[in-house]
Amino acid sequence: MAITFYNLQKWCRMLTGKSIQHVNQGLGKAFSISELKGYYNDLTEKVSESQELDSEGIPLLTVDSGEKIYFPIMIFQYGLGAYDLYLLSDDKSMFEKAKKCADWAMEFQNKNGSWDNFAYEFPDHPFSSMAQGEATSLLLRLYETSKDERYLSAARKAIDFMLLDINNGGTTEYLGEDIFFHEFTHKPVVLNGWIFSIWGLYDYNLVCGTSETKKIFEKTVQSLVNHLDAFDNGYWSMYDCAGMITSPFYHNLHIAQMKAMYAITHNAKFQEMAEKWSEYQQSIINRSRSFIKKAYQKILE
Template sequence: MGEVSENEAKNILKNSRRLQNEKKYSKAIEGYNIVLGNKNMPKSIINEAKICKLLAERKVPVLDKYSFLPEYMNIGKNGVDYYKSNKCNYTLYEEYDPVKKYFNYQPDWAYLESPSFKYDKNGIPMVKYNGKFYYNAVTICQYALYLYDGYMDTGVNKDKFLNTADFLIKSIKKDGSLRYEFKFGYYECLNEGWASSMSQGQALSVFTRAYHLTKNSKYINAGQRVLKYLLTPVSEGGVMDTLGALDKSLEDKIFFQQYVGKTSTYTLNGYIFTLIGLYDWSSVRCLPNIYYSNMAKRYWNKGLLSLKYILPYYDIGNFTSYDLYHIIKNGPPSSSDFYHCIHIEEMNVLYNITKDEYYKNIRNMWISYVKN
């Protein structure tokens, strides 16, 4: 089929979505290709077909509540403009090893003291919130990984890295969580004592490397406690959710929430940082950790399966969204130039680990949105 009208394209798109949800993926893709072959169509139609096709290629259904709204393009354009004006950049490593450098490059200037960032007397970073300095578990984990990367490059920072890892151990609560003792305004206010999957996951990445350097069992014990809490369902006070808020048919698929509130938001960057933590911990195969290593591997695989069902929805046509709140609440997407870089790096590390070309293709597509 050649040129089609806008109304015809809408009907083809609607029919293809129906076929996709009947598991007739090849037929659905044929329809999407017809729409995508007509570049004169409104961008919202083209992009909806693109997203649905990406899902169909993975042989998964499309959410009934999903549609690509025209305003997504303006939000994406603003994101691209900010990206270029702020001269954002990403770093792509060619391989990933749980006991070598972390995949997320961090520049030295990120850890310079400022009015909102300082170190305590023991060299542990603190961040200012609401006029007061607090420990932030993710910041501490990322600082530890930054130090470890420096050790890999130059042989220095080993003691600083282990000192930071030991501080994390002291910060673990009885239930295995790493808590935030300040209020945080997200879509809704998170009160003091909130927890995040991202800090749990990145702590696993830190403890993996600390154990590799020292073979000290305290890092095994710490990682096991952190893992147990990470795998605690939200319904029981934990951070492991399901995809059920997107569609009831997905209630058997897991998701690790970076922010746990009344509304499931499905933040992408924190989710993948968490998965990398699981992957790292699965590599710790010493005898006392075999059970937990296997458990981490199992949930790493479960997490990748969930990603298969939702990853394309983070694409807003010419940029990426921070989370899926716009689908849950049918509102405008949240986007960030900084997190678009993170998303690119995360697709790259998933490709390096799994060798699945799908992640490589998504990575390249998201790079193309901001390439000069």
């Protein structure tokens, strides 16, 4: 990443929680583990007055060049946050916001079930398991509320593409008994993206899963449990399995995700990691050390 005034501003906004992409995302406030209700982490702060929208109410992302683009993950998260606000307040305007995002998802879904999530930055690697999973979560919530079969059909296509082998153009890596979901198909596994993808599959299984998709869910959760220690460096959590440390935002997100995964699976490993990473936060030495390392890694990008 080049050291420019623009990038320094962006980095500061991320650290202070003033970036719309890096607002607080704690444990979801309205989710259920037995039926489809709210989302598993709290995306409601995404639905903010500071969020730039187009004339139809769809979020826009301003990239480094200054261009405004439609970034699918941002749109899906905005929709999920709005849906939670609808559940929490019975505010019909929030439901309409979520519906607009789900309708956008259907309109711009490729025939193979994918979305060109990273096309603006990685044109040769546009797909993301995280986009597929979060779109599935949003579409299924609209289906459960409206019973409009179009949302269910789009969700099925989204999961089918997500589970396609990465070697065949999909976003899932099948390696022996391990199953990894790739937020970036050309990069190492990213922890938060893997979990967002898992939640999409979990939602799918709640609504219309098959024995095969349920088996894949069980295998990828076990893979996550088996590899969680690789995302811990002894004083902070890691962004990916290749040694990239997290910012404070992603560290907080990881803790919330561990709590949600424990609620969903009752696997004690997730509770253990949530407690360990929470303890890391209490140490000013750990916080300072992680900040310095993260800043250094950003400069080298």
